Amino acid sequence: MTARRYIISGAVKRYGDVTILNGIDATISVEGITAIVGPSGAGKSTLLRMMAFLEGCDAGSILLEDGSVQYRVGDAPWPAVTCVFQKQFLWPHLTLRQNIDLPMRDIGTVDRGNRLSALISEFGMDSFVDRYPNQVSGGQAQRAALARALGVDPSVLLLDEIHTGLDFENQELVNNRLRTLADSGVSIVVVSHSLNFVESFADRIVLIKDVQVNVYPDGTPLTKIPYFGKMRGVE
Amino acid sequence: MSDALAVLWEYRATFASGFGVTISLLGVAMVIGTILGALLAMMARWEPLGLLRDLLNGLAFVSTAIPALVILFWVHYPAQALLDVRLSGFFSATITLVGLNALAVCRIILDQAESFPKQFLIAARVSGLRRSTILRRIYAPILLRAIVPRWIDQQVFILHCTLLASFISVEEIFRVAQRVNATVYEPVTIYTAMGLLYLALGGSALRASALLRRRFVRDWSER
Numbered sequence: 001m002t003a004r005r006y007i008i009s010g011a012v013k014r015y016g017d018v019t020i021l022n023g024i025d026a027t028i029s030v031e032g033i034t035a036i037v038g039p040s041g042a043g044k045s046t047l048l049r050m051m052a053f054l055e056g057c058d059a060g061s062i063l064l065e066d067g068s069v070q071y072r073v074g075d076a077p078w079p080a081v082t083c084v085f086q087k088q089f090l091w092p093h094l095t096l097r098q099n100i101d102l103p104m105r106d107i108g109t110v111d112r113g114n115r116l117s118a119l120i121s122e123f124g125m126d127s128f129v130d131r132y133p134n135q136v137s138g139g140q141a142q143r144a145a146l147a148r149a150l151g152v153d154p155s156v157l158l159l160d161e162i163h164t165g166l167d168f169e170n171q172e173l174v175n176n177r178l179r180t181l182a183d184s185g186v187s188i189v190v191v192s193h194s195l196n197f198v199e200s201f202a203d204r205i206v207l208i209k210d211v212q213v214n215v216y217p218d219g220t221p222l223t224k225i226p227y228f229g230k231m232r233g234v235e
Numbered sequence: 236m237s238d239a240l241a242v243l244w245e246y247r248a249t250f251a252s253g254f255g256v257t258i259s260l261l262g263v264a265m266v267i268g269t270i271l272g273a274l275l276a277m278m279a280r281w282e283p284l285g286l287l288r289d290l291l292n293g294l295a296f297v298s299t300a301i302p303a304l305v306i307l308f309w310v311h312y313p314a315q316a317l318l319d320v321r322l323s324g325f326f327s328a329t330i331t332l333v334g335l336n337a338l339a340v341c342r343i344i345l346d347q348a349e350s351f352p353k354q355f356l357i358a359a360r361v362s363g364l365r366r367s368t369i370l371r372r373i374y375a376p377i378l379l380r381a382i383v384p385r386w387i388d389q390q391v392f393i394l395h396c397t398l399l400a401s402f403i404s405v406e407e408i409f410r411v412a413q414r415v416n417a418t419v420y421e422p423v424t425i426y427t428a429m430g431l432l433y434l435a436l437g438g439s440a441l442r443a444s445a446l447l448r449r450r451f452v453r454d455w456s457e458r
Contacts, residue, residue, distance in 0.1 A: 052361060079363030089358035093376050102372060103362035152363050 003067065004156070004187050005029045006051055008213070010060030013046060020046045022211040023060065029218075030156060030187040032203035033178060037192060037227065042208045044191040045086065045160050051189060052083040052158050066155065079103065079152035086160040086191075088145035090133035096144040097129045104151045119147040123173070138165030146174065156187040163194045175201050198222070238424045243431070246415050253411030254432060256325070260397040260407060264332035265390050271333065272340025279341070280348060288345065295342045298335055304399045307331045311403045328400035328407075332393055339389045347381040387444035394440060408432055 006028040013021040020043035028034065036044050049055045050062050056073040064071040064081065071077040090099050100119060104112045120129050123143040128136050136144070142165050149157060159178075163171050171194070179201060182188050192198055198205060199222055207214045207227050222228040243250055279288040298306065311327035322330075355377060359369045401410035412429040416422055 054357060054361070076360070078361045081361075082363070083361045085354070085358065087354070089354040091355055091358070091373055091377070093380060102368075103364060106362075106364050106368045148362060 003029075003065070004031055005065050006062060007065060008060070008062045011050070011057045011062055012059040013043070013050065013055075014058050015046075019211050021057070021208075021213065024213045026206075026213045026215050028206055028215050029204065030189055032182045032218075033188045033190065033201055034204050034206060035190050035192050035198045035202035036206045036208060037198060038208040039227075043211070044208050047206075047208055047213070048083065048158050048160050048189065048191050051156075052081055053077060054083070064156065079107065079149075079154055081156040081158070082149050082152060082154040083158040084142075084145045084149045084160065084162060086164060088133070088141045090141055090145055090148070092133050095130050095132055096125065096136065096140075099133070099144060100129075100148045100151050103148060107152055109151065109153075115151060119151055122177070123147050124170075139167060139170055142166055143170065143174070146177075150177075150181070154186065156189065157181065159188065159190045161191055161193065163192065163197060171197075195222075195228070198228075238421070238427075240428070240431075242415070242419065242421065242424050243428045246411075249411050249415060250408065250428075250432065253406055253408035254436075256400075256405060256407040257394075257397050257409075257436070260325070260328055260332060260400060260405075261390075261394050263329050264336045264393050264397075268333045268336025268393070269340050269386070271337035273344060275337060275341040276344035276348065279345060291338065291341055291345070295338045298338050303331070303335060303396050304402060306335070307399050307403060324400065324403040324405040327403060328397070328405050332396055332400075335396065336389065336393050339392075340386065343382055343385045343389065344378075347378055347385075351378060351381075383447055387440075387447060391437065391440055391444070394437060 006026075008024050008026045008028070011021050011024040012019070036047060038044050046055065050057065050073075051064070053062075053064075053071060053073050053075065056062075061072065064077070071081065090096065091102075094102065097116070097120070101112070101116050104115060109115055120126055123146065125140070125143060125147065128140055129144070133141055133144070142162065146159075146162065149159075162174060166174060175197060178188050178190070182203070190197070190202070192202075204218045205216045205220065205222075205225060207216065207225060209227060216225055275287075275291060279285075279291055282288065307328060310331045311322070311324065315322055315327075351374070355373055356369060359373045364373070397407055398409045400407050401413065404410070408429060412425050416425040419425070
């Protein structure tokens with residue numbers, strides 16, 4: 001598996017008077033599944049957007065090292081690095097089918113028709129794929145957004161609270177799919193509030209809290225991470 | 236109603252001529268005003284200092300605050316005297332309506348472009364869409380859907396403004412009706428007839444607008 005990691009050097013990020021990141025230095029290996037956790041408003045989604053190179057730092061830098069290739073802000077590494085947002089951002093004038101198909105069509109995906117059918121079938125979207133985004137439930141839109149991202153064969157898939165709106169069955173479906181993807185070499189980075197997901201599927205945990213980022217070594221049990229320890233009453 | 240139709244039929248050639256002038260004014264103002272407005276909006280979006288946008292905002296403010304009739308009179312009389320040119324009433328009316336429509340269309344496009352939901356463009360970028368595809372398949376269709384309803388209302392407003400050209404002796408439908416009335420002195424019949432003509436014209440515009448709305452505007456409200 002190719003070494004793939006984000007290198008964050010002295011990163012500062014502010015929104016007005018609010019500091020999100022304060023001079024962060026961190027190296028985040030993103031092989032397998034990486035979970036970004038932390039309290040609401042800590043800056044998890046901001047960090048994810050920076051990892052997608054949609055936002056730069058106010059000071060310092062963030063780069064993605066993928067073997068011998070390096071990406072920085074301005075390099076536009078999409079769709080090799082792609083993102084599924086918390087609110088999906090499906091294009092409202094296109095049906096879900098068109099939403100999934102358009103990126104594949106534009107990048108010239110080989111055997112597009114079959115890929116599209118496979119994605120629709122895999123995520124159980126046959127009954128609603130020809131509806132518009134506002135005509136489906138949050139969970140259905142979430143599955144379509146994930147299918148849209150998978151259609152472009154990313155190397156790094158950044159997911160912001162992907163479990164929002166998904167029922168247990170579909171959470172299981174998505175989690176298993178993410179595991180399969182990760183095993184096939186796709187780097188998955190997930191901002192998540194799902195304790196079950198973090199515990200059962202994440203290979204490593206990145207905690208963002210109090211304007212600091214802590215990267216825990218692979219396999220660190222949750223009980224050894226103060227944030228989770230406190231939640232479970234473990235000192 | 237039958238009297239009105241009878242008058243319309245008797246003076247059909249005169250009414251047809253006035254109707255033609257009204258349609259010409261509307262058509263020119265609509266087509267050139269829309270194209271000019273769209274070009275101005277694009278230039279204002281691309282001009283980095285925002286000077287053109289400020290200028291257009293200022294002009295749009297002035298043109299909205301001052302009644303169209305005052306602007307029309309100003310273009311037809313003092314402006315021509317100041318510039319030492321002689322223009323026909325039709326040309327003055329055309330310039331005025333094109334200008335008003337261009338400024339309004341420009342404002343509509345700029346407003347919608349400024350409030351465009353950027354998240355759809357971000358989703359397009361991370362999905363790897365090319366710039367041309369983003370423009371053609373994401374930006375333009377979403378923007379167009381937001382613009383169309385206000386653009387239609389603006390064109391109906393311009394249709395009503397064509398009536399003002401009668402004040403500078405342009406032989407459009409309202410002035411024709413006044414002249415016919417001066418001959419036969421049947422105001423109820425004449426103005427009913429004129430109302431019917433406007434109904435036909437405005438009704439067609441509204442019908443077209445309904446079709447456009449159905450074609451371009453869909454309820455995107457989240458459930």
